[in-house]
Structures are given as structure tokens and as C-alpha cells.
Amino acid sequence: MAKKLFIETLGCAMNVRDSEHMIAELNREEPYHLTKDAKEADLILINTCSVREKPVNKLFSEIGQFLKHKKEGAKIGICGCTASHLGEEIFKRAPEVNFVLGARNVSKIREAVAKEKFLDVNINYDESAYAFSEFRQNPYKAYINISIGCDKKCAFCIVPHTRGEEISVPHELILAEAERAAKSGAKEIFLLGQNVNNYGRRLSGGKRDEFNFSRLLTEISKIDEVKRVRFTSPHPLHMDDEFFEVFASNPKICKSMHMPLQSGSTAILKAMRRGYTKEWFLDRAKKLRAMCPQTSISTDIIVAFPGESDRDFADTMEVMEEVRFEQIYSFKYSARPLTSAANFTDKIDPEIAAQRLFALQTRHAAILDEMTPEYLGAVKEVYFEELRDGGVVAGRTSQNNTVCAKGGEELLGEIKSVKITQPQRLILYGQVI
Numbered sequence: 051m052a053k054k055l056f057i058e059t060l061g062c063a064m065n066v067r068d069s070e071h072m073i074a075e076l077n078r079e080e081p082y083h084l085t086k087d088a089k090e091a092d093l094i095l096i097n098t099c100s101v102r103e104k105p106v107n108k109l110f111s112e113i114g115q116f117l118k119h120k121k122e123g124a125k126i127g128i129c130g131c132t133a134s135h136l137g138e139e140i141f142k143r144a145p146e147v148n149f150v151l152g153a154r155n156v157s158k159i160r161e162a163v164a165k166e167k168f169l170d171v172n173i174n175y176d177e178s179a180y181a182f183s184e185f186r187q188n189p190y191k192a193y194i195n196i197s198i199g200c201d202k203k204c205a206f207c208i209v210p211h212t213r214g215e216e217i218s219v220p221h222e223l224i225l226a227e228a229e230r231a232a233k234s235g236a237k238e239i240f241l242l243g244q245n246v247n248n249y250g251r252r253l254s255g256g257k258r259d260e261f262n263f264s265r266l267l268t269e270i271s272k273i274d275e276v277k278r279v280r281f282t283s284p285h286p287l288h289m290d291d292e293f294f295e296v297f298a299s300n301p302k303i304c305k306s307m308h309m310p311l312q313s314g315s316t317a318i319l320k321a322m323r324r325g326y327t328k329e330w331f332l333d334r335a336k337k338l339r340a341m342c343p344q345t346s347i348s349t350d351i352i353v354a355f356p357g358e359s360d361r362d363f364a365d366t367m368e369v370m371e372e373v374r375f376e377q378i379y380s381f382k383y384s385a386r387p388l389t390s391a392a393n394f395t396d397k398i399d400p401e402i403a404a405q406r407l408f409a410l411q412t413r414h415a416a417i418l419d420e421m422t423p424e425y426l427g428a429v430k431e432v433y434f435e436e437l438r439d440g441g442v443v444a445g446r447t448s449q450n451n452t453v454c455a456k457g458g459e460e461l462l463g464e465i466k467s468v469k470i471t472q473p474q475r476l477i478l479y480g481q482v483i
């Protein structure tokens with residue numbers, strides 16, 4: 051009898067891929083069927099995120115709910131970044147939890163399930179060349195990890211403390227995985243890493259990979275069945291002209307670039323240890339727009355980082371006005387354990403933090419409303435991936451816009467031309483032509 055597995059994945063795309071890896075590993079030994087009902091599960095996994103305080107606080111109340119409703123003999127395991135930084139403490143706060151498995155120890159999931167109690171949160175464990183067996187939740191898009199960990203030490207970020215140092219996956223493994231996925235129907239390859247455009251700097255054992263990121267993109271796009279290549283997250287520091295040249299000239303590379311700004315103030319960028327200035331970021335954004343006018347640019351912005359003055363915040367607003375990002379992920383600063391900024395004293399009043407976030411999001415919504423009418427009548431190539439209610443299919447443009455059109459299953463996995471008839475801020479409605 052196949053066992054039932056309930057898995058909840060929080061946080062980023064790398065966590066989504068790690069969850070797929072855990073499902074694949076578990077099925078190596080015995081069949082596990084996914085269930086959306088935790089009450090009938092034999093195994094409950096929570097793959098956690100630690101980027102902000104809120105999800106961590108939510109975790110223990112959630113564990114409580116699962117423990118209350120789980121079936122007799124079912125096991126519960128906590129994985130991911132919160133597991134990495136809390137480790138043993140999870141057992142102290144929730145003794146009924148069976149195992150705690152860090153974000154860097156995914157390949158040990160079978161060992162964890164086999165033991166009564168198990169803890170492994172070693173962030174120096176290296177599974178960069180581990181050949182995970184195959185499982186994908188989405189048959190049309192293949193997430194592929196090209197590196198693990200991060201060598202940057204951004205003052206606000208807990209990731210290096212939960213995912214360890216940066217190691218690139220050998221390009222041979224990545225190309226083989228991309229080929230397998232594309233041949234099984236995933237026309238879109240989505241490359242993942244904390245700093246993808248720093249790829250190849252260090253493999254397991256310290257050697258450099260023969261490929262850098264530009265070469266990796268080029269080689270993946272040579273696979274016939276691959277129609278689109280996407281990636282996240284690049285770092286502005288590694289956005290050189292060679293990278294922009296390959297990005298702009300290769301038709302298979304989707305024209306959406308994530309450029310995490312974090313702050314528009316050079317003084318705050320220095321305090322954040324981001325390694326670049328306001329001028330550098332603007333120069334790179336202008337260069338990208340000039341080399342590839344059809345590209346969309348998205349970004350991450352943190353407001354109210356310790357020490358942020360009104361002038362600093364005004365700098366962030368200025369960069370937003372100049373670059374006119376097509377998408378912004380914006381948050382109030384959230385102090386994270388183990389990070390250097392957690393000890394910074396000049397914290398910003400929560401009221402001011404809320405005002406700044408509101409001002410930024412309100413102005414950005416207005417910028418989007420200025421841009422949206424431009425889509426009317428445009429014809430976009432859309433890769434359909436999802437069925438929605440009411441005879442509607444949804445997909446994405448190369449620029450990462452969400453597009454909805456009338457249609458059924460026959461459109462899933464297809465790239466079709468769509469004429470935009472009703473552009474809205476977050477969704478473009480149109481007709482397949």
C-alpha cells in the first residue's frame with residue numbers, strides 16, 4: 051500500500067525544488083502518494099522559510115495543529131531554512147516532532163524518516179553533486195538548482211546562515227537534468243540559485259567550473275526541446291556587459307530580469323553590505339534597458355533598514371521612478387537572528403516603517419497603472435501552464451506577465467500568440483490568435 055505524504059512548502063522557488071527532491075528521494079524506496087489532507091497522511095513535512103520573523107512564529111502554531119489532527123503513527127518532519135537555524139530548539143518547543151532536516155541536508159530525507167528521532171542541520175554538508183532522482187510538480191516548467199548556498203554576507207539576510215557557503219553544481223549535471231526535463235515535456239527551464247550570475251566560481255572541492263553563467267545559459271538554450279530559459283536570482287554586482295549581451299541576443303532567454311535593489315541609498319547599501327552603489331545600480335539598469343528594450347525588470351526593496359533617513363528613503367523612491375520596475379517585492383525590514391544587522395541599534399519607528407512601505411507601494415501601483423494601457427492590442431507569446439475556472443487558461447509572457455485567455459487543456463504546454471484585449475495591473479486578458 052502506498053504511503054500518503056502531506057508536504058507544505060513555504061518561501062522561495064529553491065524550497066519548491068528542495069520539496070520535489072525530497073518527494074523523489076522518498077519514492078526511491080517505497081511509493082508515497084501526495085495528499086492535500088494532512089489528517090490522512092503517514093508523513094507530514096513542513097519545508098520552512100526564515101527570511102522574515104512572521105513565518106517562523108507561525109510555524110509552531112501550525113505544528114500544534116498538525117499534531118492535534120494527525121493520524122495514529124504518522125510522522126512529522128520540519129525541513130528548510132528555519133530547521134537549519136533553530137535545529138534542536140524545534141524538539142524543545144515541539145517534542146512530538148520526529149525529525150529536523152536542514153535546507154542543506156535534503157538528500158538525507160530517507161534516513162530521517164527511517165529513524166524515530168533525527169536531527170541534521172549541518173550547513174557545511176555538500177550535496178551540490180548529489181544526483182537526486184526525478185520528480186516535478188509542474189510538467190511544463192522545470193526548476194533546476196545550479197548552486198547551493200551564498201557567499202555574500204548581506205547584513206539583513208539569514209540565508210548564508212541556513213544554506214551555507216556557495217557551491218556551484220557541475221555543469222554536466224545541470225545540462226543532463228535540463229535535457230531530461232525538456233525531453234519529458236518541460237519547454238521552460240528555470241535556473242535557481244542565490245546568485246545565479248556568479249555561477250561556476252567554485253565547485254565542490256574548490257575548483258572553478260569551466261562554464262560561467264553566460265556559457266551555461268547558451269548551452270542550455272542549444273537543447274532543441276527547450277523553448278524558454280528563465281533564472282532567479284541574479285546579483286547586480288555580477289551584471290556585466292557579457293551577461294547582458296547573452297541575455298539580450300539569445301531568443302530563448304526570457305526577457306525578464308530580477309535586479310534586487312534592496313535600497314536606493316548608497317549609504318544604506320553600504321550598511322547592508324550589498325557591494326554596489328545607487329549609481330552602479332542605475333547604470334546597470336539603464337544599460338540593460340538600452341541593450342534589451344523589451345525586457346521587464348523586477349526588484350526587491352527593504353524599507354526602514356536601521357539608520358534609514360528620510361533622505362535615504364527618498365533615494366529609494368528616486369531609483370524606483372528612474373527604473374520604473376515592472377514588479378516590486380517590497381517589505382519592512384525584519385531583524386533576523388545570526389545576521390550582523392540584528393545588532394544595529396538605530397532601528398526605525400514601526401509607524402514610520404509602515405508609512406514608507408505604504409508610500410512606496412502606492413506610488414508603484416500608480417506607475418503600473420501608467421504602464422498597463424500600453425499592453426492594449428499588443429500580441430504576446432504566452433506559454434500556457436495552468437487551467438483556471440470558467441474555461442480559462444493562464445500562462446506567462448517572456449516578460450513574466452500573467453496572461454489569461456479562453457481555452458482548455460489543449461493549450462496546456464503550448465506557446466501561443468495572444469492579442470491583449472483587456473490589460474489589468476496584475477493580469478493581461480486576451481485572445482489566442
Ligand code: SF4
Pocket residue numbers: 200201202203204207208209210244245285
Ligand atoms: S545575496 Fe545577500 S540577500 Fe541574497 S541570499 Fe545572499 S546574503 Fe541573502
